[in-house]
Amino acid sequence: MNGNRTGVPNPPVIIAADNRVPFPHTDQKLRCRTEPVLFAIEDIHDSDADRRTREKAIAEARRDCSGCPIVVGCLKWALANPDLTPHGIWAPTMPRERTELREKLVARLGEDWVGVVAAQERRRKDQERAARFAPPTVRDPALARLEREAIPTRPTPYNRWKQPITPAQAASHRHVLELVASGKAA
Numbered sequence: 001m002n003g004n005r006t007g008v009p010n011p012p013v014i015i016a017a018d019n020r021v022p023f024p025h026t027d028q029k030l031r032c033r034t035e036p037v038l039f040a041i042e043d044i045h046d047s048d049a050d051r052r053t054r055e056k057a058i059a060e061a062r063r064d065c066s067g068c069p070i071v072v073g074c075l076k077w078a079l080a081n082p083d084l085t086p087h088g089i090w091a092p093t094m095p096r097e098r099t100e101l102r103e104k105l106v107a108r109l110g111e112d113w114v115g116v117v118a119a120q121e122r123r124r125k126d127q128e129r130a131a132r133f134a135p136p137t138v139r140d141p142a143l144a145r146l147e148r149e150a151i152p153t154r155p156t157p158y159n160r161w162k163q164p165i166t167p168a169q170a171a172s173h174r175h176v177l178e179l180v181a182s183g184k185a186a
């Protein structure tokens, strides 16, 4: 899947997408594909004759994007491909908002922010893959057993009729009493 929207009136000439940030895959029906015209709305200007209708359409498209399963990946793709997304609503930003976001990314990550984001994404996927496939080492079960033995999850209950109180228990009781007296244990 790529981010190109067929069906948009006057589609732009084919521009190659930046393949460092691929458009996310989904099997779900996306409304921007089934009703691309709804997402091809431009910013509202003061001169707009039918301002209210446009506002309603923009709100509807934004709502669809907000519930979209690939909204985060779509936004990254749209930001990384300014030449392919100069108009319309994408995930769920207007052109002006995308420009502002790109400026912020340049300020934070540098001119090659797309490369930085792509590298981060690669690292995240590698880590996820490694965590999924890493076989348990010989030491893992031994360490888990040691931990269970050394840190009993449930201490043996204290039997006040049979066991004398230890200095540590006495100190702990004093501490609790002090907390209650000071009102901090309420």
Ligand code: SF4
Residues within 6 Å of the ligand: 030, 031, 032, 033, 039, 064, 065, 066, 068, 069, 070, 071, 074, 075, 089, 090, 091, 092
């Ligand atoms: S976030 Fe919006 S523009 Fe992007 S794929 Fe989803 S519906 Fe389409």
